[in-house]
Amino acid sequence: MLFMKEHVTKQARRAKEASRKLALVPLEIRNAALSAMADALEARQEEILEVNAKEVAAAKEKGTRINMIDRLTLTPKRIAGMAEGIRQVVELDDPTGKLDFETVRPNGLKIRRVRVPFGVVGIIYEARPNVTADAIALCIKSGNACVLRGGSEAVRTNKKIVDILREAAIEKGIPENAIEFISIIDRDAVVVMCRLRKLIDVIIPRGGVGLITRVIEHSTVPVIETGTGICHTFIDKTADFDMAIKICDNAKTQRPSVCNSMETLLIHKDIAEEFLPKVAATLIEKNVELRGDEACQKILPEMKPATEDDWATEYNDLILSIKIVADVDEAINHINKYSSEHSDAIITKDKENAAKFEQQVDSSTVYVNTSTRFTDGFEFGLGAEIGISTQKLHARGPMGLEALTTMKYLVESDGQIRG
Numbered sequence: 086m087l088f089m090k091e092h093v094t095k096q097a098r099r100a101k102e103a104s105r106k107l108a109l110v111p112l113e114i115r116n117a118a119l120s121a122m123a124d125a126l127e128a129r130q131e132e133i134l135e136v137n138a139k140e141v142a143a144a145k146e147k148g149t150r151i152n153m154i155d156r157l158t159l160t161p162k163r164i165a166g167m168a169e170g171i172r173q174v175v176e177l178d179d180p181t182g183k184l185d186f187e188t189v190r191p192n193g194l195k196i197r198r199v200r201v202p203f204g205v206v207g208i209i210y211e212a213r214p215n216v217t218a219d220a221i222a223l224c225i226k227s228g229n230a231c232v233l234r235g236g237s238e239a240v241r242t243n244k245k246i247v248d249i250l251r252e253a254a255i256e257k258g259i260p261e262n263a264i265e266f267i268s269i270i271d272r273d274a275v276v277v278m279c280r281l282r283k284l285i286d287v288i289i290p291r292g293g294v295g296l297i298t299r300v301i302e303h304s305t306v307p308v309i310e311t312g313t314g315i316c317h318t319f320i321d322k323t324a325d326f327d328m329a330i331k332i333c334d335n336a337k338t339q340r341p342s343v344c345n346s347m348e349t350l351l352i353h354k355d356i357a358e359e360f361l362p363k364v365a366a367t368l369i370e371k372n373v374e375l376r377g378d379e380a381c382q383k384i385l386p387e388m389k390p391a392t393e394d395d396w397a398t399e400y401n402d403l404i405l406s407i408k409i410v411a412d413v414d415e416a417i418n419h420i421n422k423y424s425s426e427h428s429d430a431i432i433t434k435d436k437e438n439a440a441k442f443e444q445q446v447d448s449s450t451v452y453v454n455t456s457t458r459f460t461d462g463f464e465f466g467l468g469a470e471i472g473i474s475t476q477k478l479h480a481r482g483p484m485g486l487e488a489l490t491t492m493k494y495l496v497e498s499d500g501q502i503r504g
Contacts, residue, residue, distance in 0.1 A: 152342035211292035279304035311472035314344030321433035
């Protein structure tokens with residue numbers, strides 16, 4: 086334990102020293118480094134895929150759940166997506182030094198507020214190697230050093246990605262220790278990171294409820310909480326059935342292992358007898374296990390019963406809980422009770438109900454006639470994302486570059502003193 090603490094602390098200290106240098110690196114050098122990093126990912130993808138294939142095989146041998154296997158697995162298409170995400174970050178405006186407030190006081194004080202990097206960002210995440218590239222890109226662009234600690238299932242894949250990106254970044258002028266990766270798989274390494282308050286400025290956990298809870302409970306470093314995704318879709322009585330079925334299919338089956346996939350479907354009672362069998366047929370064809378309340382089971386007796394726990398469960402799998410509700414108000418109340426405040430949607434032609442849903446659903450992202458699968462920094466035009474915040478302080482929803490900056494006030498005068 087002592088060796089691990091010393092090792093992790095040493096890495097964080099190196100990152101802290103590098104962060105002061107990185108904050109002074111001009112935008113053109115940061116952008117050149119990012120472009121080189123994207124090119125390196127694609128040029129050396131075979132190295133990444135070879136390492137990743139071994140870790141995927143090992144995970145399968147251990148009996149790892151299929152949804153976790155999906156998160157762990159890289160393909161040429163996914164690596165190309167990682168590279169494209171980095172290139173999008175290059176095209177984004179530099180958030181550092183951005184002036185967002187300016188005033189001159191009656192006593193002559195000239196006050197400006199500008200955006201500045203945090204310094205060192207710690208990212209703790211599970212079996213999603215794409216997070217490695219996203220996090221590094223956003224940190225470099227925003228002038229932050231980063232300390233990464235990925236899940237044990239993907240430690241070799243993550244280390245290979247880090248090595249490739251770090252090499253490309255250093256060649257273009259990024260400080261050598263601006264990218265640190267903790268390869269220690271002992272879970273206590275997370276606790277050590279969480280207590281390095283003087284060295285790490287903020288920690289962002291990305292993963293399941295267990296990881297996030299562990300970080301929050303142990304951290305003395307400020308945490309930006311990226312919560313689990315218990316996402317809902319409510320089908321209002323005026324909904325277009327074809328649209329609703331297409332959206333439900335996409336939200337549940339396009340990639341069920343991710344946090345923005347639909348976990349609960351709510352259906353207005355006036356259309357339930359007609360709509361439920363239709364949407365169920367589409368979902369069952371995609372091997373989705375349906376769990377319904379009593380009202381649903383009266384329409385489709387073959388459905389499994391939904392328990393109280395189902396409403397509060399993030400499946401990350403081809404499982405869907407379904408409930409029939411009286412109206413939009415009951416739908417909103419159910420969502421606000423069980424939602425993880427991630428992403429929730431209404432399918433409706435009623436503009437008043439849509440507006441009520443948007444106003445009263447207390448989630449980071451609220452959709453009208455749209456799949457919840459769009460809650461993503463790439464889809465929102467933020468380039469890569471550092472995570473999806475479900476808290477209400479500092480940042481909320483998909484977090485891009487600006488979420489990795491804080492504020493600094495700059496005050497000038499001609500010698501004013503306070504009387």
